[in-house]
Amino acid sequence: MRYTRNKFPEDLIFQETANTEQFQGRYILRHPFTGEMACKEAQYYRKYLQERFKKEAETLANLTGWKIEDIRKKRNLSPSESNP
Numbered sequence: 001m002r003y004t005r006n007k008f009p010e011d012l013i014f015q016e017t018a019n020t021e022q023f024q025g026r027y028i029l030r031h032p033f034t035g036e037m038a039c040k041e042a043q044y045y046r047k048y049l050q051e052r053f054k055k056e057a058e059t060l061a062n063l064t065g066w067k068i069e070d071i072r073k074k075r076n077l078s079p080s081e082s083n084p
Helices: 041-064 068-075
Strands: none
Touching (some): 041 068
16 A cells, blocks of 8 residues: 555554554655754764665666756756766
């Protein structure tokens, strides 16, 4: 199941239950955090985001054949942030 705004207009809420059967779920965040980041871990997160954006742009260019320059422009990435 995909969590999208048009299918789920409210955020997901997870809660613990008494059910002890094994269950596995996966929740992937695709949008970077944009709020204020004042903790020391924020520096690592920002660096991670730069690498992630670079890899995402390269992957998109490789899979689609689109020009990396067009992807950089659309994503507001500088050339140094997404060199192939």
